Amino acid sequence: MRLRKRSVSEAESTTQNSADLEEPLSIEEEVVDAYQAPEPQEEPEAGPEPIVAAIAEQSIEDHGGKGVSDTPNPLASATDAPKTRIIAVANQKGGVGKTTTVINLGSSLAEKGYHILIVDLDPQGNATTGLGVDPRNFEHSVYDVLTQDTPIEDVIEATSVERLSVVPSTIHLAGADIELVPAFSRELKLKNALDRVKDDYDFILIDCPPSLSLITINGLAAATEVLVPIQCEYYALEGLAQLIRNVHLVAGNLNPSLEISLIVLTMYDSRTSLARDVATEVREHFPDKVCETVIPRTVRLSEAPSFGQPINVFDPSSRGAKAYRSLAEEVSHGTPQRAR
Numbered sequence: 001m002r003l004r005k006r007s008v009s010e011a012e013s014t015t016q017n018s019a020d021l022e023e024p025l026s027i028e029e030e031v032v033d034a035y036q037a038p039e040p041q042e043e044p045e046a047g048p049e050p051i052v053a054a055i056a057e058q059s060i061e062d063h064g065g066k067g068v069s070d071t072p073n074p075l076a077s078a079t080d081a082p083k084t085r086i087i088a089v090a091n092q093k094g095g096v097g098k099t100t101t102v103i104n105l106g107s108s109l110a111e112k113g114y115h116i117l118i119v120d121l122d123p124q125g126n127a128t129t130g131l132g133v134d135p136r137n138f139e140h141s142v143y144d145v146l147t148q149d150t151p152i153e154d155v156i157e158a159t160s161v162e163r164l165s166v167v168p169s170t171i172h173l174a175g176a177d178i179e180l181v182p183a184f185s186r187e188l189k190l191k192n193a194l195d196r197v198k199d200d201y202d203f204i205l206i207d208c209p210p211s212l213s214l215i216t217i218n219g220l221a222a223a224t225e226v227l228v229p230i231q232c233e234y235y236a237l238e239g240l241a242q243l244i245r246n247v248h249l250v251a252g253n254l255n256p257s258l259e260i261s262l263i264v265l266t267m268y269d270s271r272t273s274l275a276r277d278v279a280t281e282v283r284e285h286f287p288d289k290v291c292e293t294v295i296p297r298t299v300r301l302s303e304a305p306s307f308g309q310p311i312n313v314f315d316p317s318s319r320g321a322k323a324y325r326s327l328a329e330e331v332s333h334g335t336p337q338r339a340r
Contacts, residue, residue, distance in 0.1 A: 084198040085335065087205050087261075088223035092246070093239030094210035096231040097266035099126045100301060101327075102207040104320070107310030108328035110164040113337055114202040117156065119190070120169035121219050127207045128168040131159045132308030135170050143172040145193050146218065147179045152193040161310060177214045186214060187254055191222035202338055210239075212246055220250040225261035227331075229295075230282060232268045232275035237282075264327065266295040293326040 089102050099122065106116045120127040120142060125135060135141075138157055144150035145167070156165050180186040190206075198204060208219040220226065226247055230236050244260065251258040263286055269275045283290045295301075301320040304311045312321045 083338065084201055085203050086194065086198065086222060086224045087203065087227050087331075088208055088219045088225070089205060089227045089229065090208040090216065090219065090243060091228055091230065091236075091239050092210060092212065092242045093231075093236055096210075096236050096239070097229045097264075097295065098210070099130060099207050100305075101227070101229045101264060101266065101295070101324075102127050102205050103130045103305070104301075104311045104324040105327055105331065106164055106203070106205050107161050107312050108321075108324045109203055109332060110161050111312055111325070112328055112332060114163065114332065114335075115200065115338070116164045117197070117201045117204045118164070118166045119194075119204060119206045119219070120166060121173070121190075121215050122169060122207055122209045123171055123174040123215075124209075125169040125171065125173075126305065128166060128170075129308060130305040131161070131164070131166050131310070133157050133159060133166055133168050135168065138168055141170045141172065142167050142190075143170060143176055146173075146176050146189045146215070147183075149189075151196065153197055156197070160308075161313065173215065180214045187217050187221050190218040191255075194222050199338075202335065203332075212242070216246075217250060217254070220247065220258060221254040223255070223258060225259060227262045227264060228260055229264045229266045230278075232265055232278045232294075234274065234278065237278065260289060262331065263290045264293070264295060265290065267297040268294045269297045291327060291330050293323055293330055295323050295327070296320065 089098050091098055102118055106118045110116045118127055140150050140155045145152050145155055155167050157168055158165055206219040206223060208216050247260055265279050296319050298320045300315045300318040301311055304314040307314055315321060
């Protein structure tokens with residue numbers, strides 16, 4: 001990040017004594033400065049590149065010179081990965097395909113023989129209903145785990161998909177942020193609960209809400225890695241910068257091993273130049289993190305949740321089902337199944 005100099009006279013109200021004090025540029029100034037040409041020239045056509053580059057630069061600055069694409073990838077070696085991989089699926093922006101990815105990635109991993117637990121941390125409960133679990137048919141939910149210390153093994157519900165279970169959510173979870181404020185170790189409630197059952201699963205996927213709240217922090221604190229779905233549109237990139245900063249904050253204070261391991265491009269429409277441009281720029285700036293598999297925008301993916309089924313059950317031969325099977329292959333990356 002570039003720094004602007006200011007004199008001592010401008011900082012007399014502070015206690016700093018240096019001859020020249022440094023003040024960070026604003027994000028707008030930083031982006032302009034990074035792309036300002038040495039000589040006047042025609043203004044380039046607007047596109048996704050400046051914001052993606054600014055995000056990458058900010059990430060490198062926040063890491064002290066170590067960018068997101070330079071962080072060690074937990075997928076590089078199966079022996080280095082934890083026995084149970086706990087993946088928080090998160091993005092500060094809503095409507096980018098987080099829940100769709102959790103449901104269908106989880107189901108596709110289960111189809112490969114892995115034992116999967118999905119934790120629905122969104123008060124809307126879409127991952128719960130999308131797996132065919134009726135909120136009227138269970139007594140406890142993830143709300144009780146976070147606020148009442150209910151054992152998570154008493155909350156887990158089976159689904160119609162073999163080897164796939166879910167910790168369901170209801171609208172009551174919306175009040176958990178307020179109820180957790182006075183709680184002891186409030187940021188680690190979910191982590192402590194999952195520690196009791198994680199050895200029973202190969203993967204635990206956490207569907208985080210699109211906000212930075214105590215619920216989201218619980219999800220990030222419990223995870224070993226973060227998977228970020230990015231819609232192939234310009235505005236979807238803006239949430240990435242905030243998410244990177246939040247992941248760094250959680251890693252620095254609650255979960256030192258946490259890092260962004262994967263970025264998944266979702267809702268991709270190859271007919272539009274914007275989608276192609278966004279995909280190209282994200283791959284350029286985060287080459288080691290972006291999955292080769294791209295999730296297409298399809299009607300069948302949108303229809304599947306209304307039937308309470310993952311796409312590989314609802315329409316096994318569809319483009320969406322094939323894409324998520326391919327993504328499951330990338331995510332698993334040879335992860336050994338636990339002996340049972």
